[in-house]
Amino acid sequence: MRYRLVFTLALIGIFSLGHSQSLDLSIEDNQLIVKNTTIYQLEYLPSEDFQQLDWQEGYAYYLDGSSRKFDGMKYDPELDRIQVSTEGHILTLLPGVINGVSMETDESITRIFVKVPLDKPVFMEALSVGNIHLLIYRRVKAEGLDMYQRSDATQIKIDEQEAPPVQFDEYIYSWGMKGVEKFKPSKKTILSLMNDHAEEVEVFLSDEGIKGKNISDLMKLFDYYNGLN
Numbered sequence: 001m002r003y004r005l006v007f008t009l010a011l012i013g014i015f016s017l018g019h020s021q022s023l024d025l026s027i028e029d030n031q032l033i034v035k036n037t038t039i040y041q042l043e044y045l046p047s048e049d050f051q052q053l054d055w056q057e058g059y060a061y062y063l064d065g066s067s068r069k070f071d072g073m074k075y076d077p078e079l080d081r082i083q084v085s086t087e088g089h090i091l092t093l094l095p096g097v098i099n100g101v102s103m104e105t106d107e108s109i110t111r112i113f114v115k116v117p118l119d120k121p122v123f124m125e126a127l128s129v130g131n132i133h134l135l136i137y138r139r140v141k142a143e144g145l146d147m148y149q150r151s152d153a154t155q156i157k158i159d160e161q162e163a164p165p166v167q168f169d170e171y172i173y174s175w176g177m178k179g180v181e182k183f184k185p186s187k188k189t190i191l192s193l194m195n196d197h198a199e200e201v202e203v204f205l206s207d208e209g210i211k212g213k214n215i216s217d218l219m220k221l222f223d224y225y226n227g228l229n
């Protein structure tokens with residue numbers, strides 16, 4: 001009986017581990033804290049791919065420190081909200097009610113959206129996480145909307161033709177000990193931001209031919225720096 005009990009408890013532990021979240025995400029004293037127990041496979045998607053994100057399993061991280069798993073989750077870039085699917089219903093999560101979400105594919109974290117306190121809270125996507133987070137904020141270009149508004153400002157009519165791809169303005173931010181800052185792509189800015197490892201970072205910039213305006217290069221740089229801490 002004792003061995004059977006031990007075996008049962010072991011199975012419960014394995015089951016719980018397999019269904020537990022693989023990320024802890026919180027905001028404390030204006031700092032974004034992200035801790036993971038699995039690998040990241042974060043990637044930058046251009047506008048035409050970003051607006052067609054598929055549903056993925058994921059977790060929402062609430063303001064009180066709790067989290068909840070959803071079978072389906074995706075980001076709506078036009079309205080800056082997270083859509084989640086649960087028990088046949090589609091719910092909406094806004095930046096004011098959660099700290100962020102993580103989405104997973106094949107047990108790897110592939111997308112992270114975090115609430116960022118600008119003038120009003122918005123969602124930004126994390127492209128690298130660690131001691132200093134690399135974030136991208138996409139805002140829909142108004143001229144990219146295929147619609148016109150009546151003079152009485154009460155209705156909006158959308159062209160019945162197939163809508164063109166939504167265009168975004170993209171802004172890069174960093175979030176470290178100094179809080180959230182818009183990122184200026186220059187060597188001086190990079191070395192100042194990463195001054196605790198300035199020598200290693202300067203060598204890395206030279207050896208890898210990093211270009212500050214290339215988002216893939218920035219992801220590589222921030223991943224390298226965050227790996228040093």
